[in-house]
Each structure stands twice: as structure tokens, then as C-alpha cells.
Amino acid sequence: MTSPTRLESLRHAVPSDVERSPSGFGIDAVEPALAFSPDDRNEVAALLRAADEAGVVVVPQGGRTALSLGRPLQRYDVALETRGLQRIVEYVPDDLTLTVEAGIHLEALQQTLREHGQYLPIDPPPDDHVSIGGLLATARSGAWRGHLPAARDLLLGAVVASPTGQLESSGGRVVKNVTGYDMHRMHTGALGAFGVIVEASFKVAPLPPVTRTLAARADTIAEAGALAMRLWNASLAARAISILAPETAERIGLEASPTVLIELAGLEVSVDRSTQIIREANPRADEPAGTPWERLRRLHGDRVAAVVRFGVPSSDVIGAIEAARGAGCIAWGHIASGAVIGHAPSLDAASVQRLRAHATERGGFLQLESGSRGLRAAVDPFGPGEVDLVRSLKARFDARGTLNRGRWMEGV
């Protein structure tokens, strides 16, 4: 247990009005002793330094949408909410570059960009109510990935608050840059293991003038897979080509058939021509009612269910969908990225291991994106990886295990 005096030093590190009630900051039914919502990066750095000196564990959090990604925390003393860091630092529409503080939500950022006919081309689960810091720390993507870059590829640079209270920059604000190590890439997807991202610069994109969703139904999942592959090779103006099992299609408001769901995006002539190509391949393709993409994203980001993400070669997407169905999941896959999502009310560790074996035998991987505390303790959410270097980095960037201790592995 953490002694009250050790925690008291954190209170002295920042103005009293940034302290919050710890209730509402629970993770896996554990509440922290203290919670803070700093207003700026210097307060973040001051809190981290105080926590590091006091030997307590801090868990940074933004939109709180991905707290069931990773192993259960070894300890949880202090919640650090990044919501106060929500300024747009610099936006130059003509340069297609944007610099923001990390607590801003993707939705607010997209709103600003939309006013200038631009957007950050990324669709993470569960929706746009994710913080930019969380988006980067979790590095999650949706149906657009593969057609469009991942967050880490759009990130031009970042400022990170270290556990010792330093503010460290890498990269820059220009769209092409190889100056120094890409520290921001190390922090992207690191779940805050090495520091707290406080500012990020992005390359943004023009909004496509026209978007259109088409659903092409097939008789079997294999047929849907073949159609998806064919369309992927047809150079469509597409930003998503996804394969849905029948029960998945039904779950998001479509007819219960094996379905290829396509989102076209681009110039009107390109979208029209792409529509024509799709209809030539599948005369039954039509524009579905409802909001299938939003529903798919929310299923992927479901924090209550067990959710797995396979990464497999595109030609194995159908196999992974079938494997996930065999384990009781509803499942869907994205042909360009090879990501296959399986969603079930719950899964046991043996099932996750079997699905992981299916992926690794095909040169892929499986990440447990969400699951009960018990499941995340029983099975490594990330699978095998380079452990020695990760420990070595942790020892140099967060020697005392102040940040998110245990979320990757024992002590890390």
C-alpha cells in the first residue's frame, strides 16, 4: 500500500484545482488513491516527476476507451487525465499539417479540419471520441488501414513528458523528415510505457469530395473472400474493403449474408467508375441503409466483450474469419490490412491461444484487444515479441516503473 505522505508530494507539485475525485477513474474495478487533470504539459511533467520520486504508479488516460487493452496493471496509485491538454497548437491548411495537444478528442480535431476541407484519415475503434494521445498510445486502426496510413505513419513528431519530468521532442512539423531517431514511433503503440505524449504533429489529407458505401452479398464466405480480393486488385477509389460473416452483417443492420462491405472515397468520377466495377463483379451490390461502418467500429471497440485482432496475409483473411467463428466469435476482416476482428461476449484463454496459433502458423499474429481482467492475466494480450530490448528500453526510459507498470509484462 502506498503511504499517504508519499502521495501528498504529488499534491504539492501542481495547483490544487487540477486534483479530481478518484471515483470515476477505476480500472478493472480498482480505484486510484489520487486523480489529477492537469491543464498543461508542464503540470504533466511536474506530476510525473513527483510520482517518480515518490515511487508511485501513474496511469495516463484520455478518452478511457482502451483501458482493457494490455495486461492488468500491477499497481495503480494515480490517475492522470489528459483532457485539459486540448489546444490546437498550429494548423496550416495549405501545408496540410496540424499540431495539437494530446488530450484533444479526434472528433474535435476532425471538426476543425472539416472546416478547411481536410481530415486526419484514420478510423480507430470505437469512434471519434478517443483522445489523440490515446489514439497514438494504442495505435489502433479500423477498416481504412491498408488503403490509408496508420496513425504512426501520419505522425510527424511529438513531445513526450518523461517520468523524470523532462519534455522531450522528436521529429518535427514538416511532412518529410529523417532528423534523429523517430522517438515518436517508439511511443506510438507503447501504451505509455516510456512517457506521456503531450503534443503531436500530423500530416492531414484533403477530405474526399464523395464517399459511398456498397454492400455486395455472396452465397458463401469463401465467395465473399474471392470477391474482396478481386476488388482489392481492381485499383478502386476505395478506403475500405471488408468481409463480413452473415451473423456479423446482421449485427450491424445488414441482411444476414456473407457480405463484402466497400467504402469508396474520392472524386465523383472515380467513385462512379469504382461503383460500376463493383457492380460488374457483383450485380447485387447496393448502397445499404443505416450506419454499418459506425456499428462495426463500435463492435471492435467494445470494452465489455472479448475482442481479438488477427493480422494475417490478405489471402488468409477468410481462414481467420472462419477460425474466429469456430471459437464462437462474430467476425469480420479487412482485406488490405489483413486485420480480422473476432468479437464474443467472453473467451477463455485456451481459445485465444488456439486462435493465436492459427495466426502465427500463417506468418501473422493475434492481439487481444479487450477482455476480462482474468483473461488478460491468463493470456499475453500481445503474443511473443522481443522482450530483452523492450526491458532494456523500459530500464532507461522509466527505470522506476512509474508509468502503467505491468501493462506489457511483469515490471514493464
Add this chain to the structure above:
Amino acid sequence: MPTTASPALIEALQRAVGSQHVLHAPEDLIAYEYDATIDRARPDAVLFPATAEQVAAVVRAANQYDVPVIPRGSGTGLSGGTVPVKGGVVVALTRMNRIVEVDAVNRVAVVEPGVVNLQLQEALAPLRLAWAPDPSSQRICTVGGNIANNSGGPHTLAHGSTVNHVLGLEVVVSDGRVINLGGRVLDAPGIDLRGLFVGSEGTLGIVTQATIRLVPAAPDVRTMLAIFDSVDEASAAVSAIIRNGVIPVALEMLDQEIIKLVEPRIHAGYPLDAGAVLLIEVEGLSEGVAVEADAVIEACRACGAREVRSADTQPARDKLWEGRKVGIGAIGAAAPAFYLLDGVVPRTKLPQVMRRVLELSAQYGFKCANIFHAGDGNLHPNIMFDPQEEGATQRVLDLGGEIMRLCVDVGGSITGEHGIGLEKRSYMEWVFSPPDLAAMERVRLAFGSADRFNPCKILPGGHGCATGHADELARHIAKPGVYI
């Protein structure tokens, strides 16, 4: 001939890779003292491993004898990245040049680091696939070098730098282990050590195999040549094209100095009195290409283009591109030596920065030819000079420093694709604070590679490394016409 390296080290290296694959006589080492820059330093030995196991054995031998290890591809680097400043063992990866596998269905290839970029492109072309990085040195540069430098090229505008196209890496790290980073599929879970490693300029380890992502050929491509009276107008057109919502796949500028050098050689029809031309490429479905091409032409005209030519057949497109491809060589033929700079500025700052680059060059009394990735704001001023002229080399380096400073002052960076290497170590402090640099140093320490792999590169300082750029090494011109 006597050698400077210890006989015991040479024996250990010969055991590791076979004696016929180790060079250690001084006359054999000369060619490995430099890359495409003017800095030179002699290695103790150069060796040519054939497998990851051999590379690992070399690293273990280097650990035992405590000498640096410097990975090297074709030696086309433009920042002194492979110059063995502290001696040691140059590991030339040119024998590891197999294309291990091409999985066309999944758009993945597995290659060894010594595969030449263009050879890979030629193997992929019949499959209508490509490896996106296309640096100007692609006829000779290696995939391993592309990865080490996070290389770019004209098509980086659409496809991003090398790191976006690397799925997984097999690397030998400082303790001699062979480890795997990333995977065979996008977005492998775990800490992104792959992303950290790409662009680390041989300072963290040696790539022995790479799993790369391939891009498909577009169904239709249109290349345009827009002719302007001034660099100013051409720079303004770059912003105008992108502001209109068209991101071309390539958007390159050639200024008058370059046009005058290349046109007599290739007769591509670049007007000799033009102030600048833009080479602009759009691709996709034919219907969209036509609309985007019209938008590009309109933006160029609105910025004062006197003419925009368009090519949609392969031979016609190749002709327009030829001027870009032979440009650097043409400078080499026209001047005893030239300094090829690499800096990045926000696109909207291009007009003011280009004006200032030309002013500064004139002040220093040098001709400056510009041929560069305008769409990315990635400048490549080429300063032509005669190294035999008293003090010229130093003045060129000073001018280069001023141009880099200018890039930093407008919010840009000191390298977009050539890397920091040796050349720009001392400029790092213009961009990064001591805590920023300390964080980068911790990465090097975490990889256990601070003194083992490619010492005195990227980061300023370092044990036993000289501190300043100018006084770092005795500089020599390797041969007439070489880039520095």
C-alpha cells in the same frame, strides 16, 4: 603489406566469413574510406558476409576485440553515414543480395539487405508491383541502405518514406543475437522497434533480412511538365496544386541552372529560357486521372505557367522524367565538385526560402542548381565549386550551414531523406534540446550499441568523437565530380 588491424582480429574475421571475403591490405581499403561525400577515414578491415549467422559472428568478434562495426551497402550515402570515423570493421552487405521471396498475392517480399533497389524494381515490374522508395541513386543503392536511411524519392509524396513500407526486419544486435522486429503483416503488436530501427543509420544494429510491403501499379498515370518563368511562380504553383485538394504522386522542381545542364544532354524539350519547370505525376483510375490532371493544369496556369505539357504513354513519360533522373549526374559533369544539400521546409514557405537560397549562394559567389521534391518541401540545393580554389571547400560548407539554418528557422528540418550521418551531427542542436538528444542517446544505450555500431553518427558528442563539423576530419576530394 603491413596492416593496421591486429592480426588476431583479422583471423577472427576470416574465421567468421572466410578469408577470401576479408579485405585488410591498405590498398584494398581505400575504396571503403568514403561514401558519396568528402569525409574519409580508413577502416581496419572490410568484409563481405553471406548470412545472418556470419554477420552475428563478425559482431561477436568485434565485441571481443572492441572495434566498431559499420554496416555498408553500395556506399551511395550523402551524409557520411558509412565513413568509419573511428576505424573498425566495415560490413559490406553486397553479397547478401537475394530476393528470397515475392508473394505477389499479398504484396509482400522478403529480401536481403544487399539487393539493389532497381534490381528489385525490375523483378517486381512484371507483377505490376513496386517497392515504393525510389531515391535518385536507385540504380546502385541497396534496400538495406534505404532502410538504414529511411530513404525517400520522388514518390514519397504519395507513398511516404521507407518506414511505411517495411513490415519486419531480421537484425543482428550488439550482443551478436539475431532478432526479429515487426512481422509479415501490417501493425504487429508490441513496441514498434521496427519503426524505431528504420532510419537509425546503422547505429543500432545490422539488417540481415527485410520483409517489405509492395505497392501495386496504378491503372493509369499522367505526367505533366509545367514551364514557368521563375522559381517564385513554380513554388507558388506547388502550394496551389495541393491547396486545390490534389495530392500528386510526385511533384518535382528543376530550376534554370539544372535545365541548362540537362537539356543539351537529353533533348527532352525543356525550354532553356525557363526559370523553372515542375514535373507532376497523377495516377489512379483513368476517369479520376483526367480530372486531377485538369486541376493541376489550371493551378499551374493560375500561377503563371507559360505552358503545361502532358504525357500519358510510357515513352513520353520516361522522356519527361529523364531530365530529373540525369540531373545530378549533369551537375557532376559541369563542375569540378558540388555539395548536394538536403533540407525540408513547410511547402508554403518554399517561395521565400528558394529566394533566400539563391541570394545566399550568390553572396558566397557560387552557382547553385536546384532539383528537388517540391511537393514535400524537400530542398536539394547543389552548390557547384572548385575544391582546388583556396578556401572554397570551407566556404561551401559554411553556405551549406546557412541554408540548413534557414530551413530550421522557418520551421523545417535539416534532412528529409539523406540522414544526419557525420555531416549534420553538429546541427542536431539547432533542432533538438539537450533532453531531446539525451532521450535519443538512451535508445542507443538500450540497444547496447553506443560504441559498437557506427560510432560518431547522428548524435552530437560521443566518446572519442570530434565535436565540430568543419574540424572533424581532414577532407579530401575523392575524385573529380564526386558529390560532397
